[in-house]
Amino acid sequence: MKAIEFHEFGALADVLQLVEKPTPTAGAGEVLVRLTARSINPSDVYTIQGTYGVRPSLPAVPGNEAAGVIEALGEGVTGWSVGDRVILMLGAVGTEGTWREYAVVKPQFLVPTPAALSDAQAACTWVNYLTAWIMSDELELQPDEPVLVTAGASHLGRAMLQLAAVRGFKVVATVRKAEQAQALLDAGALGVITHPGDDLAARWKEITGQKGIAKAIDAVAGETGTAVFNAMAPYGQMIVYGLLSNQPIQIDGRIIFSEATIRGFWLGRWLNRQTPQVLGKLIADVSAMFADGRLAPHVDTTVALDDLAGIVRVATESGAGKVVITG
Incomplete structure (x- = not known):
């Protein structure tokens, strides 16, 4: 099988390689999935660069999110076809990575793809939507x-x-x-601030009528994250989940x-702290919203698994939006 x-x-551009690896087989209690779509997240890029919170053993295949079709069932697997x-x-593939053609997983790590979603959309269901869901809960919005x-135009912003x-909430x-x-206003944003550029604190007051920011979610850090924190209201709460600027607050x-x-x-650390009961309810609630269309991942760009140059280009350029590796 092909893998990155x-x-x-x-x-x-310097370290990724397109390689051939043995196609795995499903053992007892396992499922072989032919992967058809894999999301590219900033965490994948940071992992390759060696700047993420954990480093895999090398050599490694990047990727965590993926969707596909069941190719084979191991002995004793029921409930799937x-x-x-x-x-x-x-976490379905552990440290194996998803930028490959096939993966062997335990059936408890699989969720049926809602009919409303394409495989490319299905590959974007967890990292950003779970993060958005959990942070909105923790801020008690x-x-x-x-x-x-x-980073309102990012996949998590949407x-x-x-x-x-x-x-x-607004x-x-x-x-x-x-x-x-305009695209964000059309999608329901109460207001949009261009930063750097606008006076962030002044624009916040203009949009909301509030002098300070009571609650904020930041993916950028650096200059924008600093401006947000300096505009916080008394007892304000700010959660930082990304470091797109690679600069400190x-x-x-x-x-x-x-x-x-x-x-x-x-x-990842938040998920590791939860009980199976909490995770089960979270996944069920989010999956139900994908199934009925209340949540719908938006894919901006697709690139084929065997197009290594294309993968490098779209994974590193700022205007590619949400990128999915297909094939």
Whole structure:
């Protein structure tokens, strides 16, 4: 089978290779899935570069999210059939990676693909939507309450807008390019702030009528994250889940006057802390919303698994949007 692999950490163009690996077989209690779509997330890029929170043993295949079709059932597997469309849950492949043609997984790590979703959409269901869902829960967002979401044009930013439509809270998004604003307004954003560029605190007050930001979710850090934190209201809460700028948030002594809080969020660590009962309900709730169309992943760009140059290009360019590896 074909797979994308790296033998050292570094720039994607320098370390990724298209290789042939033995096609695995399903053992007892296992399922062989022919993968047809795999999401590219920032965490995948950071892992290849060696800057993510954990480093895999090398050589390694990148990727965590994927969807496909059941190719074979191992002895003793029930409840599934060859030909079933499935989504791999996070962690389904362990450290094996999903940027490959086939994967062997335990059946408990599979979820039926809703008929409403294409395989490409199905490959984008977990990382961003679970992150958006959990962070909105942890911020205890209420109906009509505004929350600032940086990188609003990202896949997670759009997931937050879809979730806001379901739960009733309001999203004020930041974007780097002013031309991205109208699409977010059309998707339900209460307002859009271009940053760098706009006076973030002033625009927040103009949009919401509130002097300070009570709740914020940041994927950027750096200059934008710093501006968000400096605009926080007394006792404001800010969750940082990304580092798109690769720059630090600067916090000065004025934090003593706001008593605002800032903390990180890492989906993998959060999932590891939960009981099977909590995870089961979370997955069931999110899956139901995919099935009835309340949540619908948007895919901007697709690239074939055997197009290594194309994968490198779209994984590293800022304008590619949500990218899925197909084939």
